[in-house]
Amino acid sequence: MSIWITLKCLGCILVFTVCTMAGVNRGSKLSRRTVLLREMSRFLAAVRAELTYRKARSRIVLQNAEKSEEHRLLKLDFSGTETPPELVRREETRAKIEWAALTTSEERRIFFDALRCVGTQDSAEQCEQLKGAQCLLEQAEKQAGEKAAEEMRIFRTLGVCAGCAAVLFLL
């Protein structure tokens, strides 16, 4: 009898944990999206700074921007022998898969279109385009942040509630 109760309790704990974790996970996905969008807009800002102050070749501009700060989610790699447009295309293809869950195709298009313009115009025009893209990504980040704060709590609560409900049902 006591084994039966113990197993039942363990099962309840397991169900409760799974439901809670599902809620937390859904919530943290929203927070990861905010982080990635922030890193994307900061990356564009770093490219803009490189273009304004150093005017080095595009490949070096992209590599320096990549090294400008530690990125948690924005893993870009501009090393290789390809031309800068090819490097951007390669990273865009990679991002399409890796960032698919965290960003929309429109956000990725804004980001990579801005990177594609690097090296194709004079620095003033490039900086204008980068600034435009950066503003759009910052807006998206702000909206994502607000949504994350609101929905994270809901998802966590829902997770806990679902866990409790399942436990009550099983008991």
Place this chain on the structure above:
Amino acid sequence: MSTGAQSFYEAAGQLPPDVAQPLLRVPRDAARLVTEIRLRSQRPVTLTISSRSYFLRFDGIPIQSHTNAVVTLTHEQLTACFHAVCSYSVHTFEECISQGFVPMAGGHRVGISGTALYGENVFTVRNITSLNIRIARTQILRCSEAVRQLLNDPLRGILILGAPGTGKTTLLRACLKVLSDSGIRTAVVDERFELAPVSDTGFIETPPDLCDYFSGYPKHIGMLQAVRSMSPQTLVCDEIGGDEDVAAVQKASHAGVRMIATAHAADETVLRTRPPLRRLCATGAFQSAIVLAEGKTGRTEKIVDLDHA
């Protein structure tokens, strides 16, 4: 530095593949003689061979008459070529672009034309419609014995004269090699990056040992800087002729530095008729003029003694 046909193929190879393909099919014998590749928006690609323009067929054969089989560029293709010659870094060459040219890897120079845009203290060119790739050639040219003798005389300033496309810069590069081999310390003012192109990682081709380069400096500033900072025995400058250049030449020669320079002039008579060149000769910095022959890159037609001219 690459030579002959190799130099042509090297320049062509830097263009986007769809434009480079027919150029890379040009037979070696013809490629060896090409001095310019001219790319124009919505018009055929032309090659300049011995001062004459040839259209380029898809199979790489240069022909004189325009047929349907010639390679014609769209505006997008020309824009892609412009990005490629700038190494996909247009912003890096802004200064050069505003002066109408872009230095290319391998020492080639690309003349550009397009739409001028004036901003506050800024002049730039956008919407490029024509590119003229001038193929750099150095080692195919060896200085003649007469030119070598002039170069080895430390008291003789030399002015190299020639019409556009006669190979003044090509001869100047060959002269730098001779000067360096003779142990003469030389400062080179290379405003347009033509004599020794540089990239972020240093010189694209290793220049002569005893030469110090002032790359991208306006000529008059570079000349004075060179005299002050590197104490050269010889100062070399390409394409001088402005009033500021004349003043800088005078100062350099007063400092006891021998001058070697090039100037646009079909022959030595222009030195008397064109005021800036007349003033240049009046500085006393030049004792000899090398006049280049038309249609033969860097070939000396005659050497004129300016002291007795």
